[in-house]
Amino acid sequence: MARVTIAQVAAAAGVSKATASRALNDHPDVGAGAVARVRAAARNLGFVPSASAVRLARGSQRTVGLLVSSLAWPWMLQVLGGVAAEAEARGFTLVLQTLSRGEKSLTAFLHQVQSNAIDGIVAIEPPGGLPALTELHERRGLPIVMIDDRVSRPRFPSVATTNERGAYEVARHLAETGARRIGVITGPPEYTFCAERDRGWRRALREHGIELRDELVLRTDMSDRRSYDATGELLARDPDLDAVLAVGDVVALAALRRLREDGVRVPDDVAVVGFDDIPAAALAVPSLTTVRQPMYAMGEVAVRLLIDLIGGAAAPAEPLVTPTELIVRESSTRH
Structure with missing residues (x-):
């Protein structure tokens, strides 16, 4: 499908190309009526300005923004x-x-962007921030x-990782160690990575003749406290549980703590596996x-892609993917 041009937007709005360009870049010398017509035409036609045109109109500040919900998650620093x-x-x-500070923080950041102080943004999707x-x-x-x-x-454009494949590999590893009564502590199904990891686990276990029991799949907010409680709930639902699949390492570390406090040996009684490989996992x-x-590599790749886009490169049609890697340690290695 051919890219919609600024000339087409201008014609649809009944203005010159120069006026259309100024209207889309918030120049103060364009009347409100013309701005409304140009924006409506751009929206109706599906017009997306090229990065190079925007850069020329604004002037590059050689500044990029990183927008994240918080730095609390251990992998965020990576x-x-x-x-x-x-x-x-x-x-x-x-x-x-x-x-x-929620909406106040987002508003302050958007003000910086709209004042042309930032040439582009790398984002880890902020709650409620996607429309902006x-x-x-x-x-x-x-x-x-x-x-x-x-x-x-x-x-x-986005940078992704192989969530489904990684989950498949770690669940296959559990099955190959002999685990059969497996509990899962996962997160909200609307989170893309949770859904992908769920699919990977289930596919690997099905291939080994293991079906996850619905009562042993617990969805949480993935916090330490809730994951600790969920581990106890899994043990109460199946005293013969022999493995826990955790959606992330924070969840898995909370499970390890609960099992230790309940006198359950890991991995001899119950194996535990996680996802992410945060520094605490090895310790x-x-x-x-x-x-x-x-x-870390995803951060690097995202900035390279962003700077290429700022320079006018075409956006890739699919996410750029950096692969996961299974790391086998003591928590699943039965003797």
Whole structure:
């Protein structure tokens, strides 16, 4: 399908190309009526400004933004490390914005963007922030790259990992060690990575003749407290449980703590596996079998892609994928 041009938008709105361009870039010398007509035409035609045109209109500040919900998740610092290192290597300044104050934080960040202080954004999808990011991308042509989106597949470029394959490999590993009565502690099904990992686990276990029992699949908010409680609930529902599949390492570490406190030996009585390979996974006792999610590399790749887009490169049609890796440690290795 041919790309909609600014000339087509201008013709539909009944204005010149120059006026259409100024209207889409919020120049103050365009009347409100013309701005409304141009924006309506752009929306109806599905017009997305090219990154190179936007850069020329605004002037590059050589500044990129990183928008995240919070830095509380252990793997978030790995993302930040990759983003910061690559931005510095490419000669760009990095602006970090968390949403610790919710809507106020998002509004403050959007004000920075709209004042043309930021050339593009790397984002880990913020709760409630997708509409604003989509508006910036589709109406203003601001380059945006999403990392491992949590809820949806937005209409701008993204960097992803092999969630389903990683989950498949770790569940297959459990089955091959002899686990049969397996409990799962996962997260909300609307989170993309949870749904992908759920599919991977189920496929691997089916191939080994194991069906997950519905009463042994518990959905939580993935917090330490809730994961600790869910582990106790799994044990109450099946005293003969022999393995726990955790959607993330934070969940798995909480499970290890609960099992230890209940006198359950890991891995001799119950094996435990996680996902992410946060630094604490290797230091746990026993050390945690997990799936290494390449968060640092994902940050690097996201910045490279973003800077290419700022320079006018075409957006890739599919997410850029960095592969996971199964890391086998003590928590699943029965003797």
